[in-house]
Amino acid sequence: MDDRNLNDFTAEEISRLLKDAVDAIIVVDGNADEYKTIVRRRFFEKFLKESGSYHDLILDLWFHFNESNEQVSEDYQVFADNTGVFKAKYSRRLRLALEGEEQSHLVQLTVYPFAEAKYIFILDEFNDNESLQESLTTKKINTIQNSYLFSMYIDLVQDTTSSINVAEISDDVVNYNLKYSEWRMMIVNMFQPEDQEQFLHRTDPEYLKKNFTPGRAASYDCMMRNLEGNFIWVKLTFSRAQTNNDDDYRFVFLVQDINENSIETLSALKKYEEMAITDPLTGVYNHGEIETQLHNALALRQKYDDPVSVMMLDLDLFKSINDTYGHSVGDAALKQFAAIMKDIASDDNTSVGRWGGEEFVIVCYDKGAEAVSYLAEKLRKTVEETEFPDIGHITCSIGATELKEGDTFTDAFNRIDKAMYESKHNGRNQVTMF
Numbered sequence: 001m002d003d004r005n006l007n008d009f010t011a012e013e014i015s016r017l018l019k020d021a022v023d024a025i026i027v028v029d030g031n032a033d034e035y036k037t038i039v040r041r042r043f044f045e046k047f048l049k050e051s052g053s054y055h056d057l058i059l060d061l062w063f064h065f066n067e068s069n070e071q072v073s074e075d076y077q078v079f080a081d082n083t084g085v086f087k088a089k090y091s092r093r094l095r096l097a098l099e100g101e102e103q104s105h106l107v108q109l110t111v112y113p114f115a116e117a118k119y120i121f122i123l124d125e126f127n128d129n130e131s132l133q134e135s136l137t138t139k140k141i142n143t144i145q146n147s148y149l150f151s152m153y154i155d156l157v158q159d160t161t162s163s164i165n166v167a168e169i170s171d172d173v174v175n176y177n178l179k180y181s182e183w184r185m186m187i188v189n190m191f192q193p194e195d196q197e198q199f200l201h202r203t204d205p206e207y208l209k210k211n212f213t214p215g216r217a218a219s220y221d222c223m224m225r226n227l228e229g230n231f232i233w234v235k236l237t238f239s240r241a242q243t244n245n246d247d248d249y250r251f252v253f254l255v256q257d258i259n260e261n262s263i264e265t266l267s268a269l270k271k272y273e274e275m276a277i278t279d280p281l282t283g284v285y286n287h288g289e290i291e292t293q294l295h296n297a298l299a300l301r302q303k304y305d306d307p308v309s310v311m312m313l314d315l316d317l318f319k320s321i322n323d324t325y326g327h328s329v330g331d332a333a334l335k336q337f338a339a340i341m342k343d344i345a346s347d348d349n350t351s352v353g354r355w356g357g358e359e360f361v362i363v364c365y366d367k368g369a370e371a372v373s374y375l376a377e378k379l380r381k382t383v384e385e386t387e388f389p390d391i392g393h394i395t396c397s398i399g400a401t402e403l404k405e406g407d408t409f410t411d412a413f414n415r416i417d418k419a420m421y422e423s424k425h426n427g428r429n430q431v432t433m434f
Helices: 011-021 054-061 128-145 178-188 193-203 205-211 259-277 287-303 318-325 327-343 369-385 409-425
Strands: 025-030 034-040 090-096 105-115 118-125 148-155 160-166 215-224 231-240 250-257 307-317 352-354 359-365 397-402 431-433
Touching: 054 090, 160 178, 160 397, 178 193, 193 205, 193 215, 193 231, 231 259, 231 318, 287 307, 287 318, 287 352, 287 359, 287 409, 307 327, 307 369, 307 409, 318 327, 327 352, 327 359, 327 369, 359 369, 369 397, 369 431, 397 409, 409 431
Parallel strands: 397 431
Antiparallel strands: 025 034, 025 118, 090 105, 105 118, 148 160, 148 250, 215 231, 231 250, 307 359, 307 397, 352 359
16 A cells, blocks of 8 residues: 655656556557557457557447357448547447457547557457446436437538447447548448439538438438448438537438338338239239239330240130129139149249239230240140139130230230130130230
8 A cells, every 4th residue: 555645656656656557558559459468457368469450459449249258240341440540549348249249348449649640559348337327327328219220420521530439349438530531432332322312412512411401300211231230211400500500511411220110111111012903803903003014014025135925814704604603603713713724834934913803914024925825725625634623624815915015004004915715716625826
């Protein structure tokens, strides 16, 4: 125990006491991308190497998931070199963990620049009581902000970013030395390719200046990589700071995780979309959708030289089935007929739809006259050989055609309709190509 009078202490003795008290001291040369550990005790004996790459040290200290040693994806590690630049003294708390440990360590980091790109890092681990107090203090903040993945402050006039926080890395603000213009171009590749143009448009300084009055906020949804490298749905929000100077363009930018809700919403929309285009009895496309598919097929035929064909199918003597066995048996026959079409055409690039009553249409992409004739004959024969409950064996008539250059919808429909009529007229249970 040192019971000397305070006046007896010298600067050299204080330096020695500090060296003996702190848990880790690191000297860094940023330009050379090197660090050397001067002191390492307790947790840091395992966490720190004696020397190594400064870039790797930054990754170990910052670019891992909060309270884990698992590093974030390489897309986000691109910011590491900007994070390790300090112009003045800097201090913050970190959550660090060793591989295999469930409990993370709460660490205080202080950085002292002493020359150009040269720094002293001082690290101390808090004891259990301090760690508990820190956890309780930040828990309320985390509860409020846990849906926000990222936030930062932007000054468009100065072209600067500040107060950057990546919630999955740390509860604290991270020291990035980035211009806003640089940040935009570094982060754009983290968005899905189809969302990148929109991101650059909406984050363009001139767009923000033109479209945001003081106090105004706006947001939009898109897909962006999370720290694990997976694309998720996020909401990007820009809010212009409320100031009295119209030429003061400062913004808060937020990225919010909305993936779970977005997936549920998209699932519901997909369900309603399917209901809107599906025939409720047979489960194939309804009249409106199969007509749309035929229009699309015509457009593709005119745009490209790939073959496209269409066929119309009709159950023979279906009215007598309803009259003899009742509509419930007739409905069951239609469902089974549709199931046969879906099953046989499932391996092909086709769209199956109910035109109305007992008539069905199949749009066959990538098929010319010979291929669609073969498929139609296969369908006809399968229907003929199938036993339908309560009815026994029934047949169908089919008309088919290959779409021609210059065909209109009316041209194509009239040909398949006439071809099917010929099949009926010539004795039913046959395929006619026009």
